[in-house]
Amino acid sequence: MATLAGHRGRRSKNPLAVEDAIAGWVFILPAVTIFVMFIFGPILYAFYTSFFDRSTLGNRNEYVGTANYREILFDNPDFWQAFRNTTWFTIGVVPTQTAIGLILAVLANRKIRGKTFFRTAFYFPSISSSVVISVIFLWMYQRNGLIDFAVTKLGFPRPEPVWMNNPNGVVGSFLGLFGWDNVPAWLEGPSVALLSIMMLNIWTTAGTMMVIFLAGLQDVPGDVYEAASLDGASRWRQFRDITVPLIRPVTLFVTTVGMIGTFQVFDQIFVMTSDGGPNRTTTTMAYLIYQETFKYGSGLGYGSAMAMLLFALILGLFLLQRRLVGQNAL
Amino acid sequence: MTSRPPFLSRRDTLKLLGAAPVAAAAVTAGPRTRGVAAQDTTEVRLTSAPSSPAEQRVLEGLLQEFMAANPSISVAYEPVTAEYDTKLQTDLAAGTAADIFAYDSLPAPDLMQAGVLEPMGERLSEAQVDTADFFPGLIEAFTYEDELYGVPKDFSTLGMVYDPAAFEAANVTAVPTTWDELRAAAEAITEAQGSPAIVYGPNFDRYIAFLYQAGGAVINEDRSEIVLNSPEALTALQYYHGLYTDGLAATYTDVGAQWPGDAFSKDQAAIVFEGPWLIGFMAENAPDKAYEIAELPAGPAGKATMAFTVAYGINANSEVKDEAFQVISYLTGVEGMTKWSTGFGVLPSRPAVADAYLAEFPRRVGFLNGGEYARPWQLGPGGTRFSANANAELQGLFAGQLTPEQALENMQSRAEQDIRLD
Known part of the structure; x- marks a missing residue:
C-alpha cells in the first residue's frame, strides 16, 4: 500500500514538475540557442581559427600552430603600440569615469530641486548614438572649432597641430617642459589626439556609471548614516567611511565594466580618426584587430589570435582587479 | 488596445515554439528559389x-x-x-x-x-x-x-587645380610647370593673401607623385627590391614637406577642412593637388567659384602623376x-x-x-x-597596408616628430615588411 501510495504520490506530483522543467528549458531555449550560436560558439571557433593561417578570401588555410601568436608578440611593433595606446586609454578613462560617476551619483541622490532633471541630463550622453556624438566632437576638436574658440577666448595660444592631428604624447610633452627630452616610448603617454578621444569617452560613459552607482546608493541603509550623524560624523567622514566601503561591490562592477569597455574601444576610433592616426597614436587593440583582419589582409587566423590575446589580457586584469578589490565583492 | 489577447495555454506555447523554426526555415528558403522563377x-x-x-x-x-x-x-x-x-x-x-x-x-x-x-x-x-x-x-x-x-x-x-583670382592678385601670370616655378608662385600668393597658398595633406598618395617626379620609386624596375629610401625620394620629401615648414602650404586639418578640395571650395587654398572628383564637389559646394586645371608641375626627373x-x-x-x-x-x-x-x-x-x-x-x-x-596607384600585394603605414610616418613628419630622413627610413622598413615582392 505504502509503495502504491508513494507511487501515486509521485505520479500526481511529477507530471507537473516534469512539465515545468520542460517548459522552463523550452522557454530559455531561444536564449541558450542564440548564446551558443552567436556568442559561445564563435568564441570557440575564433580560438580554433587562431591556430591557422587563413586568409579572409579563403585561398590560404593551413595549420600553423602558435605561429600567429609568436608573430604578433615578437614581430609586430603595431601590436605593442596598440597595447600602449589602449593601456593609457584605460588608465586615463576608468578611474576618471568612476570618480565622476560616483560624484554625480552622490549629488543626484541628494534631496535637491530638479533631481530628476539632473539624473536625466547626466545620463543622456550614454543613450545617444556613439557615432553621432563622435562626429559632433570631431567638429568641436577641429581647427576653429568650439574648443579652439574657447581656448583662444581664454587667452591661451592655439594648440599646434590641431587636437585630433597631434601625435605628441602628453606625458612626454610635460616632462619635456622640465628639460627631459627623449622620453622612452612607453612613458610618452597618450597623444593629444588620444586624449581628446578619452575625454569624449569619459563624457559619454560617466552617466552610465552614475546610474549604476545610484542603484548601489539606494541599497545603503539610511539608518547607518543616521547613526553616524548622531555620533557627529561629518558629511565627508560619512562618504569616506560609510558610502565608499558599502558600495564596494558596485565599484568593482563599475571598474570592471569600464575596463572591458575601454579595452574594447573601437567605434570612436573608427569614426574620429583616419586609420588610427596621427602616426598610429590612436590605434587601439580592437581597432588594430579590425585593420589587420579586414583591411590589411593579414587573415582571419591572425586577427583571431590577436582577439584571443586581448581576451586573455582583459581576463587577467579582471582577476587581478578582483583580488585587489576583494574576492567576495562580486 | 481594448481587447487583450487570450492567454496561451502552455501546450499552445510549445506548439508555437515548435512551429517557429519551421516558419523561419520557410522564410530563409524563400530567396534561394528566386532565380528559378525568372525563366x-x-x-x-x-x-x-x-x-x-x-x-x-x-x-x-x-x-x-x-x-x-x-x-x-x-x-x-x-x-x-x-x-x-x-x-x-x-x-x-x-x-x-x-x-x-x-x-x-x-x-x-x-x-x-x-x-x-x-x-x-x-x-x-x-x-x-x-x-x-x-x-x-x-x-x-x-x-x-x-x-x-x-x-x-x-x-x-592628379592635377594642379588653382584659383585664377588668387594668381592674379599676386601677379602670377604664368601657370607653374616646374617645382621651382610652383614654389615661386606659392611664395607670391602666400605673401599676397597672407595665408598658405597650397593646401594638401600628409598623404602618401600625394607624395608619391612628387617621388616619381624626382625620379624615385617604391619598388625597383624588376620588382625585386624596395628602393624607397633613395636620394631622389629625400629630395622629393624635402620639397613636399618644405612647402609646409616654409609656410607656403598648410594641411587641410590646419585650416579646419575635411580634405584639400573642401578647403579650396571655401577659398582657404589657391592651389590643391586633386583629381576630377573635385569637379562635382565644386559644382555642388561652390558653383560660382572659378578655377582652372593644369598638369602637376614637373620635377627634376620630369612629369609624373598618379x-x-x-x-x-x-x-x-x-x-x-x-x-x-x-x-x-x-x-x-x-x-x-x-x-x-x-x-x-x-x-x-x-x-x-x-x-x-x-x-x-x-x-x-x-x-x-x-x-x-x-x-597606376598601386604598390603590389600588401600595398593597402603599406599605404596606411606610410601615411602614419608622414603624419609623424608633419607633426614634427620625425625628420624627412627618419620618415623615409621608417617607410623603407615598413615597405620591406608590408609589400610582398614576387
Whole structure:
C-alpha cells in the first residue's frame, strides 16, 4: 500500500514538475540557442581559427600552430603600440569615469530641486548614438572649432597641430617642459589626439556609471548614516567611511565594466580618426584587430589570435582587479 | 488596445515554439528559389562604390540601356556607399559576392593573387577587344603574371587645380610647370593673401607623385627590391614637406577642412593637388567659384602623376560568367564608356573616347593629359597596408616628430615588411 501510495504520490506530483522543467528549458531555449550560436560558439571557433593561417578570401588555410601568436608578440611593433595606446586609454578613462560617476551619483541622490532633471541630463550622453556624438566632437576638436574658440577666448595660444592631428604624447610633452627630452616610448603617454578621444569617452560613459552607482546608493541603509550623524560624523567622514566601503561591490562592477569597455574601444576610433592616426597614436587593440583582419589582409587566423590575446589580457586584469578589490565583492 | 489577447495555454506555447523554426526555415528558403522563377532572363549581380548619387544614376541609366538591348540579361545593381573594400572582402569570403564587382588599383594585387577573379584575356580576344585601345598604365594595373583580371572602367589623375583670382592678385601670370616655378608662385600668393597658398595633406598618395617626379620609386624596375629610401625620394620629401615648414602650404586639418578640395571650395587654398572628383564637389559646394586645371608641375626627373583607376572584374565563382562579360563589354566599350565618362565626368580609360570627352569638358585637358604618363596607384600585394603605414610616418613628419630622413627610413622598413615582392 505504502509503495502504491508513494507511487501515486509521485505520479500526481511529477507530471507537473516534469512539465515545468520542460517548459522552463523550452522557454530559455531561444536564449541558450542564440548564446551558443552567436556568442559561445564563435568564441570557440575564433580560438580554433587562431591556430591557422587563413586568409579572409579563403585561398590560404593551413595549420600553423602558435605561429600567429609568436608573430604578433615578437614581430609586430603595431601590436605593442596598440597595447600602449589602449593601456593609457584605460588608465586615463576608468578611474576618471568612476570618480565622476560616483560624484554625480552622490549629488543626484541628494534631496535637491530638479533631481530628476539632473539624473536625466547626466545620463543622456550614454543613450545617444556613439557615432553621432563622435562626429559632433570631431567638429568641436577641429581647427576653429568650439574648443579652439574657447581656448583662444581664454587667452591661451592655439594648440599646434590641431587636437585630433597631434601625435605628441602628453606625458612626454610635460616632462619635456622640465628639460627631459627623449622620453622612452612607453612613458610618452597618450597623444593629444588620444586624449581628446578619452575625454569624449569619459563624457559619454560617466552617466552610465552614475546610474549604476545610484542603484548601489539606494541599497545603503539610511539608518547607518543616521547613526553616524548622531555620533557627529561629518558629511565627508560619512562618504569616506560609510558610502565608499558599502558600495564596494558596485565599484568593482563599475571598474570592471569600464575596463572591458575601454579595452574594447573601437567605434570612436573608427569614426574620429583616419586609420588610427596621427602616426598610429590612436590605434587601439580592437581597432588594430579590425585593420589587420579586414583591411590589411593579414587573415582571419591572425586577427583571431590577436582577439584571443586581448581576451586573455582583459581576463587577467579582471582577476587581478578582483583580488585587489576583494574576492567576495562580486 | 481594448481587447487583450487570450492567454496561451502552455501546450499552445510549445506548439508555437515548435512551429517557429519551421516558419523561419520557410522564410530563409524563400530567396534561394528566386532565380528559378525568372525563366528566360539570367540575372547578373553587379556591385560598385558610387561616389555620389549622380554617379549611381548615370550607371543605372547605362544598365537600363544595356538590358533594353539584351533582354535575356537582367542586371541587379548593388551600390555600396561606404567601406566598400571591407564589404567586398567579407562578401568574397562568405561566397556571396556579386558576379561583377568594381575594384580599385590599390587592393587589386591582393585580389588577383588570391584567385577570386576570373581571367579576362581569353574572353577579351574572343570578343576582339584590343587591350592596346586602353591607356597602357591602366591595363598594367590589373595585370598579374601576364594575365588580365579586369577591364579599367575609368580613371582619375592628379592635377594642379588653382584659383585664377588668387594668381592674379599676386601677379602670377604664368601657370607653374616646374617645382621651382610652383614654389615661386606659392611664395607670391602666400605673401599676397597672407595665408598658405597650397593646401594638401600628409598623404602618401600625394607624395608619391612628387617621388616619381624626382625620379624615385617604391619598388625597383624588376620588382625585386624596395628602393624607397633613395636620394631622389629625400629630395622629393624635402620639397613636399618644405612647402609646409616654409609656410607656403598648410594641411587641410590646419585650416579646419575635411580634405584639400573642401578647403579650396571655401577659398582657404589657391592651389590643391586633386583629381576630377573635385569637379562635382565644386559644382555642388561652390558653383560660382572659378578655377582652372593644369598638369602637376614637373620635377627634376620630369612629369609624373598618379592614375587612380577602377576595373570591373568577374567573380571567379560566378555561374553566369559569359553574361557578366557581356555587361562589362558594354560598360567599357566605346559606346558605353562615352556615355559613362561624358555623363558622369570621370576620365575615359580609352584614348579613343578622349575626343568626345574633351568636346564635352574642354577645361579638363589638364587631367586627361596626365593619362599619357600617369603611373597606376598601386604598390603590389600588401600595398593597402603599406599605404596606411606610410601615411602614419608622414603624419609623424608633419607633426614634427620625425625628420624627412627618419620618415623615409621608417617607410623603407615598413615597405620591406608590408609589400610582398614576387
